[in-house]
Amino acid sequence: MGRADVAVKIWLNDNERFADLFNGTIFGGEKIILPDELEDLDRETDILITDKKGKSRDLRRHRDLVKRWRKKVDLAVLACENQNRIHYAMPVRGMFQDGLFYTDQIRDLWRQRKTRKGNKETSYYGNLRAGTKHLTAEEYLSRFVKTDKIYPILNLIFYYDLKEWDGAVELYDMFQLNAELREEKLLKKFVPNYHINLVDAGNIGDLKNFHSDLQQIFGMLKYRSEKEKLQDYILENREYFENVDVETYQAVREFLHSEGMLKDMGNAVKKEEKINMCKALEDLYSDGVEAGRKEGREEGRVQGIKALVETCRDLGASKENTVSQLMTRFVMQQDLAVKNVDQYW
Numbered sequence: 504m505g506r507a508d509v510a511v512k513i514w515l516n517d518n519e520r521f522a523d524l525f526n527g528t529i530f531g532g533e534k535i536i537l538p539d540e541l542e543d544l545d546r547e548t549d550i551l552i553t554d555k556k557g558k559s560r561d562l563r564r565h566r567d568l569v570k571r572w573r574k575k576v577d578l579a580v581l582a583c584e585n586q587n588r589i590h591y592a593m594p595v596r597g598m599f600q601d602g603l604f605y606t607d608q609i610r611d612l613w614r615q616r617k618t619r620k621g622n623k624e625t626s627y628y629g630n631l632r633a634g635t636k637h638l639t640a641e642e643y644l645s646r647f648v649k650t651d652k653i654y655p656i657l658n659l660i661f662y663y664d665l666k667e668w669d670g671a672v673e674l675y676d677m678f679q680l681n682a683e684l685r686e687e688k689l690l691k692k693f694v695p696n697y698h699i700n701l702v703d704a705g706n707i708g709d710l711k712n713f714h715s716d717l718q719q720i721f722g723m724l725k726y727r728s729e730k731e732k733l734q735d736y737i738l739e740n741r742e743y744f745e746n747v748d749v750e751t752y753q754a755v756r757e758f759l760h761s762e763g764m765l766k767d768m769g770n771a772v773k774k775e776e777k778i779n780m781c782k783a784l785e786d787l788y789s790d791g792v793e794a795g796r797k798e799g800r801e802e803g804r805v806q807g808i809k810a811l812v813e814t815c816r817d818l819g820a821s822k823e824n825t826v827s828q829l830m831t832r833f834v835m836q837q838d839l840a841v842k843n844v845d846q847y848w
């Protein structure tokens with residue numbers, strides 16, 4: 504797992520954000536899942552597959568985030584896969600991971616049935632049916648008793664790269680079929696489809712469906728490719744961005760692909776402390792300007808001009824504003840300032 508995935512995983516693992524992500528995406532903003540109803544689960548699924556020749560191989564899959572949702576009784580397992588790149592086979596990958604997870608539940612039920620003592624039964628997935636009985640031949644063959652139940656899994660794909668998702672969102676999208684055959688009733692009846700629940704973080708429709716700081720962050724991501732609008736949005740939401748927690752700050756660095764702009768504050772501040780993102784951006788701007796002003800002679804002056812132009816560009820300043828900065832700080836005519844902006848922008 505890369506550093507970007509780790510930062511985003513830590514940020515989303517917060518129960519309030521996790522619940523809000525599902526509520527805003529699946530339930531239209533209604534608060535169906537509550538943070539205190541969530542419990543962390545093991546993210547590893549590991550099973551052995553045996554072929555006809557008796558050879559076994561290990562299948563292990565690692566999910567980014569998995570939580571059990573308890574509401575009076577166990578209702579579902581919630582999973583979230585983080586993607587910083589488009590995966591063009593995601594429907595098949597998601598279907599395979601879900602299949603492994605259901606297989607793991609069935610295996611666990613069977614293992615617990617073999618090792619139970621008395622009528623008291625407990626499992627990694629929750630409470631199992633109490634009582635014992637003789638197994639039928641069909642149940643023994645299935646390794647699953649007729650009255651056994653497993654928990655459904657609800658999986659989100661959280662995609663956060665700059666490029667808008669242009670991959671398949673369901674299994675049918677991956678088939679080589681013409682439109683006429685795709686709509687055939689026989690196909691839909693006998694070939695099951697699989698749909699992924701995609702969250703394209705930079706292209707969220709209704710931000711009001713989210714009630715945590717997901718609303719501010721998703722709103723910010725809409726302007727990742729428009730520096731001036733991004734800067735304006737952060738300033739308009741100054742009350743929030745002046746007091747972000749460390750986990751949010753680290754995740755934002757990855758969302759904006761701004762590792763070179765925003766400093767890594769992970770080890771510089773304590774987890775409970777807040778970071779002023781607005782000030783971080785302003786300090787960076789000031790440092791760039793000061794570096795340009797302190798450059799000495801002609802060679803240094805050129806480097807200073809270039810540094811100032813690049814800093815203004817990266818922070819979302821307009822070309823007109825950058826020209827004005829050059830004219831003031833390097834005492835040059837407007838036409839020369841325009842030429843320098845065009846050269847180094």
